[in-house]
Amino acid sequence: MTRAVPACLALGLLGVIVALDLAAAPPNPYRAPAAFALGSGTASAGGFCGALPD
Amino acid sequence: MSDATLSAAPAGARPLRRIGLIAAALVLVAAVMLLVGARYGMLLAIGLGFGIALEGLRFGFAGPWRAMILRREPSGLLAQLLSIALVAMAAMPLLASHPGELSGAQAPVGLAMIGGAFVFGAAMQVVLGCGSGTLVNAGSGNPVSLLALPFFAIGSFAGAYHLIWWTSLGSLPVLTFTGLPGLAATLGLLAAVALVVLRLAAPGAVRLNRRHAVAAAVIAALAIANLVVAGQPWGVVYGLGLWAAKGYVALGGDLAGSAFWTAPGSMDRVQASLLTDYTSLTDIGLIAGAFGVAAWRRGGFSAGLPGYPARAWIATVLAGFLLGYSSRLAFGCNVGAFFSGISTGSLHGWAWFAAAFAGAHLGIRLRPLAGLEART
Numbered sequence: 001m002t003r004a005v006p007a008c009l010a011l012g013l014l015g016v017i018v019a020l021d022l023a024a025a026p027p028n029p030y031r032a033p034a035a036f037a038l039g040s041g042t043a044s045a046g047g048f049c050g051a052l053p054d
Numbered sequence: 055m056s057d058a059t060l061s062a063a064p065a066g067a068r069p070l071r072r073i074g075l076i077a078a079a080l081v082l083v084a085a086v087m088l089l090v091g092a093r094y095g096m097l098l099a100i101g102l103g104f105g106i107a108l109e110g111l112r113f114g115f116a117g118p119w120r121a122m123i124l125r126r127e128p129s130g131l132l133a134q135l136l137s138i139a140l141v142a143m144a145a146m147p148l149l150a151s152h153p154g155e156l157s158g159a160q161a162p163v164g165l166a167m168i169g170g171a172f173v174f175g176a177a178m179q180v181v182l183g184c185g186s187g188t189l190v191n192a193g194s195g196n197p198v199s200l201l202a203l204p205f206f207a208i209g210s211f212a213g214a215y216h217l218i219w220w221t222s223l224g225s226l227p228v229l230t231f232t233g234l235p236g237l238a239a240t241l242g243l244l245a246a247v248a249l250v251v252l253r254l255a256a257p258g259a260v261r262l263n264r265r266h267a268v269a270a271a272v273i274a275a276l277a278i279a280n281l282v283v284a285g286q287p288w289g290v291v292y293g294l295g296l297w298a299a300k301g302y303v304a305l306g307g308d309l310a311g312s313a314f315w316t317a318p319g320s321m322d323r324v325q326a327s328l329l330t331d332y333t334s335l336t337d338i339g340l341i342a343g344a345f346g347v348a349a350w351r352r353g354g355f356s357a358g359l360p361g362y363p364a365r366a367w368i369a370t371v372l373a374g375f376l377l378g379y380s381s382r383l384a385f386g387c388n389v390g391a392f393f394s395g396i397s398t399g400s401l402h403g404w405a406w407f408a409a410a411f412a413g414a415h416l417g418i419r420l421r422p423l424a425g426l427e428a429r430t
Contacts (some may be wrong), residue, residue, distance in 0.1 A: 003195025032091025
């Protein structure tokens with residue numbers, strides 16, 4: 001067995017997670033924020049490991 | 055894709071495979087841009103860049119710390135400091151001039167934060183993979199990282215679940231270096247650490263090799279792009295915890311017992327598409343980018359898997375969980391706290407560095423006891 005097996009498993013599992021999530025929570029591109037946060041005039045609302053919950 | 059086709063493709067098939075890899079990356083990014091939003095597609099592209107740079111230039115965090123501690127080889131650690139300095143020179147002025155649009159990786163120093171960083175430093179040396187490293191290694195076919203990754207995600211979810219309690223044990227207010235004086239202090243501290251590293255370096259050891267210098271510049275450019283596009287610095291562990299939280303809810307779990315996960319912002323992100331979460335997108339890019347580099351390389355997947363005793367796999371599960379749990383208590387991993395914290399002026403980044411580096415000494419001693427020095 002070579003490194004191809006765990007690598008393909010990693011990518012495959014990632015694909016499954018994304019596919020299941022897409023089915024459960026389809027994104028809406030019409031609600032997308034501006035392409036760049038810098039210059040958008042709005043505060044970043046993303047989750048971050050260094051932040052306490054808002 | 056089978057094991058055989060990836061491992062031993064004939065020379066004639068290699069250009070075709072490489073064209074396919076480039077096309078797949080472009081299609082993925084374009085699809086996310088069109089179906090989710092331009093910002094999200096760009097963040098996936100930035101994540102792919104991180105994965106390609108870290109795997110392609112064989113750069114990381116755990117390995118260089120190990121090289122410095124065991125062999126007094128300073129190059130990788132100096133490259134990390136250089137990269138942080140490069141980011142700070144762009145990020146801190148941007149944060150000062152656009153406080154309503156951009157936010158730094160700024161968190162309080164506290165008891166649990168310091169303890170978490172120490173445990174993270176130890177665990178990342180046990181499995182030789184940090185926050186970004188575990189993702190990159192899993193994508194490039196490292197079985198230890200592949201096993202550690204799901205437990206990393208579960209640990210990140212659990213750590214966030216208990217985060218408020220841990221933080222209540224005692225912490226300072228958020229202390230930050232800001233503006234030009236803050237930038238000068240940050241660069242001065244980075245230079246001071248670099249001088250100490252150079253003083254401790256083994257005689258004759260390469261100070262900063264070209265590959266590490268290039269990696270430092272590329273990673274810095276991508277980190278600045280992350281800040282400009284997302285409005286927040288590069289992070290890793292939030293996304294992993296979110297994946298586990300989504301899985302927990304999908305399996306019927308109730309988050310009501312957690313002040314963290316029931317906060318409005320957290321609830322929104324658990325219910326929203328994973329492809330709208332910034333750290334999830336760069337995490338996906340890290341794995342996929344590393345996979346792409348390994349598939350691109352001649353013989354990138356041909357190496358056989360090393361053999362480990364059973365206790366090594368048990369240690370991997372435990373270390374993976376601890377990586378996730380401790381990084382939430384520490385307000386970030388080597389990326390979110392050390393790299394992004396220091397480069398955006400947060401004092402907790404420095405406390406994280408000191409505690410995690412101390413923990414790394416312990417982790418280096420634990421790794422052989424866990425049976426993780428490979429038997430080939």
